[in-house]
Amino acid sequence: MRIVLVGPPGAGKGTQAAFLAKNLAIPHISTGDLFRANISQQTELGKLAKSYMDKGELVPDEVTIAMAKDRMEQPDAENGFLLDGFPRNVSQAEALDEMLSTEGMKLDAVLDLEVPEDEVVRRIAGRRICRNDSAHVFHVSYKAPKQEGVCDVCGGELYQRDDDSEETVRTRLEVYHTQTEPIIDYYRSQNLVVTIPALGKVEEVTARAMGALAREAA
Secondary structure, eight states, rough: OEEEEEOOOOOOOOHHHHHHHHHHHHOEEEHHHHHHHHHHOOHHHHHHHHHHHHHTOOHHHHHHHHHHHHHHHGGTTOEEEEEOOOOSEEEEEEHHHHHHHHHHOOOEEEEEEEEEEHHHHHHHEEEESSSTTTTTTEEETTBBBBBBBBOOOOOOEEEEGGGSSSSHHHHHHIIIIIITHHHHHHHTTTTTTEEEEOOOOHHHHHHHHHHHHHHOOO
């Protein structure tokens, strides 16, 4: 299957993408991973992307599209893929359609993870990270440390990242509504959108998504 995963920040896209890709035996293609891989391997696209990032500028769509195209042409993506973070706007969605059409392919579904805005803010703004090890992540509501402000694992100080503040989260949501959400209507006109309520346990959301995909494929 060829799937696009969309949803606001904090919807659990990365977590769901990993589970779904494993269950469907297709690669999870994340734009974040693409950028990191191209930059670390110093590919031409990576160097180009880094030149914009170093100046604090947004990487142009054509660079992102070229990275995604290169990755989707790898042998492991021959029988499908799950795109996470791409396309990010309507122009990227149009480019993806054109890219697939050239190869005689098309998308099978666009999974829209639906989470209420207040829940998104609660999820992200409640995160606390250990200063000693960023892999130690807690949450004031869902995974509170035994002692407030102290990491259960190593005793390090827990802090809130600047981009996890409520103000920043609401700004990120506004960017999502303005830039990315329009692709849902774009794909809805092609009858590709499947909306999945993303509240509840991770495995419950995965089961909903797998059930919806099975119905789409039937």
